[in-house]
Amino acid sequence: xxxxxxxxRGIRRxxxxxNVNPYPHVPKSKVIPVRSIVRSPTPGSYVNVAGRVVxxxxxxxxVFFDLVDDGQRIxxxxxxxxxxxxxxxxxxxxxxxGDYVYVAGSLYYTKKGELTIAVSxxxxxxxxxxxxxxxxxxxxxxxxxxxxxxxxxxxxxxQARRVFEVRFKTIEEIRKFMWSKGYIExxxxxxxxxxGGAAAxxxxxxxxxxxxxxxxxxxxxxxxxxxxxxxxxxVFEIGKxxxxxxxxxxxxxxxxxxxxYEAYADYNDVMELTEELVSTxxxxxxxxxxxxxxxxxxxxxxxxxPPYRRVSLYDAFREFAGLDVESLPDDKLIEYLDKYSVRIxxxxxxxxxxxxxxxxxxxxxxxxxxxxxxxxxxxxxxLAKPHRSRPDLAERFELYIxxxxxANAYTELNDPELQASFFREEEARRALGDLEAHPFDWDFIExxxxxxxxxxxxxxxxxxxxxxxxxxxxxxEVIPFPMIKPREFEAKNQ
RNA sequence: GGGCCCGUAGCUCAGCCAGGUAGAGCGGCGGGCUUUUAACCCGUAGGUCCCGGGUUCAAAUCCCGGCGGGCCCGCCA
Numbered sequence: 001x002x003x004x005x006x007x008x009r010g011i012r013r014x015x016x017x018x019n020v021n022p023y024p025h026v027p028k029s030k031v032i033p034v035r036s037i038v039r040s041p042t043p044g045s046y047v048n049v050a051g052r053v054v055x056x057x058x059x060x061x062x063v064f065f066d067l068v069d070d071g072q073r074i075x076x077x078x079x080x081x082x083x084x085x086x087x088x089x090x091x092x093x094x095x096x097x098g099d100y101v102y103v104a105g106s107l108y109y110t111k112k113g114e115l116t117i118a119v120s121x122x123x124x125x126x127x128x129x130x131x132x133x134x135x136x137x138x139x140x141x142x143x144x145x146x147x148x149x150x151x152x153x154x155x156x157x158x159q160a161r162r163v164f165e166v167r168f169k170t171i172e173e174i175r176k177f178m179w180s181k182g183y184i185e186x187x188x189x190x191x192x193x194x195x196g197g198a199a200a201x202x203x204x205x206x207x208x209x210x211x212x213x214x215x216x217x218x219x220x221x222x223x224x225x226x227x228x229x230x231x232x233x234x235v236f237e238i239g240k241x242x243x244x245x246x247x248x249x250x251x252x253x254x255x256x257x258x259x260x261y262e263a264y265a266d267y268n269d270v271m272e273l274t275e276e277l278v279s280t281x282x283x284x285x286x287x288x289x290x291x292x293x294x295x296x297x298x299x300x301x302x303x304x305x306p307p308y309r310r311v312s313l314y315d316a317f318r319e320f321a322g323l324d325v326e327s328l329p330d331d332k333l334i335e336y337l338d339k340y341s342v343r344i345x346x347x348x349x350x351x352x353x354x355x356x357x358x359x360x361x362x363x364x365x366x367x368x369x370x371x372x373x374x375x376x377x378x379x380x381x382x383l384a385k386p387h388r389s390r391p392d393l394a395e396r397f398e399l400y401i402x403x404x405x406x407a408n409a410y411t412e413l414n415d416p417e418l419q420a421s422f423f424r425e426e427e428a429r430r431a432l433g434d435l436e437a438h439p440f441d442w443d444f445i446e447x448x449x450x451x452x453x454x455x456x457x458x459x460x461x462x463x464x465x466x467x468x469x470x471x472x473x474x475x476x477e478v479i480p481f482p483m484i485k486p487r488e489f490e491a492k493n494q
Numbered sequence: 495g496g497g498c499c500c501g502u503a504g505c506u507c508a509g510c511c512a513g514g515u516a517g518a519g520c521g522g523c524g525g526g527c528u529u530u531u532a533a534c535c536c537g538u539a540g541g542u543c544c545c546g547g548g549u550u551c552a553a554a555u556c557c558c559g560g561c562g563g564g565c566c567c568g569c570c571a
Contacts, residue, residue: 003540004504004522055531062528079528097521111529131521133505135532141506144563199571245570246495341568355571380571408571436571485562 008129011094015127020094022127027102034069041115043107049074049117050102050125052155053095054136063091064116067103068136071161075110076103078119091122098128132156147476147484154480166285167466167478171238173284174258174462177277183234183260188223190216190240196444197221197383199436200243203253216242219459220259221383222444225412228261228455229447236260238462249474250404253483256462265456266411267395271372274399274407274458275306278370278465286469293402294473295368302402302468308370310397313358316373320366325354336361346434351377351392364403372397382422382438384410399460406464412455416448 015022031050051067051074061080066073080088095101105119133140134156140146146153146160153160175185193212195202197219207214220237227235238258247253262269282289282304289304317325325333333353337344340360344352354377367373374397378386384394395411413419423440430437466478476482 007523057530057533058527059530059533060527062530064530064533066531075531077529081528110531112531114529114531116529131504133521135505135521138505138532142501142563144501145505147563201570243570246568248570249565251570343569344571345569349571352571359571376571382571 004131005129008096008127011096012127012129015094015124020124022124024123024125027125028121028123029102029104031102033072034067034074035072037107038072038074038115041107043109043115046104046106047117048102048104050100052128053097053099053101054132054156056095056097058092065095066136067101071158071165073136074117075114076105076117076119077110078122082118083120087122094124095122096128096131098131099124100126100128144484147482150480163466163470163472163478164480166470167462167480169285170281170466170469171256171462173281174238174277176284177280178236178258178260181234181273183236183262184232186224186227186232186235186237188217188220188227188237188239192217192223194439194441194443196438196441198241198243199438201245201435203242203244218243220257221457221459222441224259224261225452225455225457226444226447228263229450229452233263234260247483249476250464252463252475252479255475255479258460258462259458260460261412261455261457263453263455266454267374267397267409267456270409270411270456270458271308271310271374271397272306274372274409274460275308275370277460278399278401278406279304279306281465282469291468292471293368293468294471295365295403299471300368300402302369304370304401304468308372308399310372310374312375313354313373313377314375316362316366317358320363321361323361325357333357346429346432346437349379349429351379351381355380364400367400367403370399370401372399379425381410382426383413383419385413385415386418401468404464404467405461406468407458407460409456409458412452412457414448414452414455416445419448420445 012022027048027050029048031048034049034051037047037049049067049069051069053065054068054073055066057064062077064075064077066075078088078091102123102125103117103119104121105117108116108118110116132155133145133152136156137158139157140153154164178185191205191207191214193214195215195218198221200218202218203216205214205216219241220239224235224237236258238256240254241257242254244253245251279289282291291302291304292299293302311319314326317323330350333350334348336357337353340357342356342360344356375387375390375393376396378392378394381394381396384396387393387395397409398405399407413422423438423445426438427440463475463478467473467475470478472478
């Protein structure tokens with residue numbers, strides 16, 4: 001079978017025979033970024049650049065081709081009358097779509113007015129044995145190829161590239177924002193003997209050196225609180241969490257969170273921090289905090305400027321569903337659970353029932369503009385401090401934007417005795433089959449026993465924030481290499 | 495866990511309903527062309543029709559099973 005790969009291997013072989021290295025260590029002269037040329041072009045000047053060949057238009061003795069360098073495209077032309085014949089023939093015979101090349105030449109504008117390099121020298125920098133799957137600027141339509149070989153998506157599609165530029169700029173700007181607020185960025189273990197800080201099933205692994213089962217963290221929370229116990233007043237961490245659960249448009253088993261903890265603060269302070277962060281970072285990254293996001297079939301304008309609406313969970317039920325859940329007796333609540341076929345692992349619990357019904361009954365269409373839903377039932381929040389004026393509630397909020405939950409935060413529980421009793425309740429639920437119940441963490445209790453100051457904490461989903469910023473509605477679009485079932489390597493074209 | 499849809503050339507897809515020589519455009523390769531930019535013109539090669547089994551004289555097409563992907567629902571406090 002004569003494939004593209006075989007053909008190009010033949011070209012590579014011939015180059016080696018001609019003593020031309022198809023993979024030199026560096027370009028023959030120092031190159032400058034194409035972006036810097038495009039930013040301030042000076043026609044007539046001589047430039048050295050490098051890039052991937054993404055388009056070739058041959059006109060016999062004149063060839064136009066496009067280079068892309070670090071995401072920036074520039075057109076080049078090479079003319080038989082302007083360069084020596086051998087160089088022109090070399091380009092014709094040995095340079096293909098996808099190759100990296102060095103070119104030197106002078107800048108000019110074509111008849112159509114496009115900035116172009118009139119090439120006087122060419123060097124092959126890396127022979128590509130496979131050409132790009134689609135023309136540059138076009139989308140890879142097969143989602144499987146797009147996610148499995150994301151480098152091809154980013155290589156060929158500037159819009160995909162932009163999503164990741166926004167993603168990593170967002171992370172950078174979150175860091176700067178938190179630093180500017182006096183937070184210290186810390187690191188905590190990814191591998192943990194006891195997982196915690198959220199309700200989720202963990203990934204398990206075996207540590208041979210200690211011959212013990214360990215877990216990949218499901219949140220950053222419990223170790224960051226240990227930093228507060230240690231005497232750091234303001235800490236944050238940006239890192240991967242791992243939850244062994246299903247994959248869909250809003251969930252990937254491996255995802256990125258920013259968590260922060262601040263001593264002497266409560267959830268009201270954290271709300272102010274959160275809305276300022278979401279807005280400030282948007283302005284830094286996008287130049288605006290007014291964004292558009294697809295909700296259902298419509299694209300909705302979303303204003304990320306503070307202040308965000310605060311609405312209590314019970315008021316949200318009243319306002320959006322006309323339902324006074326608060327005064328609903330348990331038997332009525334159970335009827336609703338049946339009606340919406342909601343199951344509660346580990347047995348009926350009023351608080352959990354309310355929270356589950358919230359997702360089902362209130363609906364996301366009411367939570368498109370940034371909204372803090374505040375004051376959750378105590379029993380659904382085993383790491384939050386009980387409400388200062390409502391014993392049945394916890395001081396907890398979730399931030400919704402575009403119908404998605406972006407953040408979860410508490411006035412943190414710092415009473416070790418109460419925390420221990422919450423853990424015992426969780427253990428009881430686990431015994432009744434709740435696989436996501438919080439495990440009892442004695443070491444964490446002991447840390448709290450040494451005294452943790454009043455603290456406000458935040459967990460912010462970075463992937464979902466980037467979704468809002470970029471207007472995409474699948475988490476796979478903002479995770480460079482989303483989890484996808486592995487495939488046996490096909491010895492294709494080998 | 496349940497449902498729907500998809501898998502044919504490197505890419506995008508037609509052919510399947512109603513079984514009968516596997517197609518188009520782009521890309522590749524060869525030729526032509528000095529201002530194109532999804533260049534154009536002429537020619538040409540390229541296939542495990544996702545895999546396995548069944549029905550049939552005959553299967554890309556019909557049936558069963560599997561693999562991979564997407565979407566929806568459930569789950570994800």
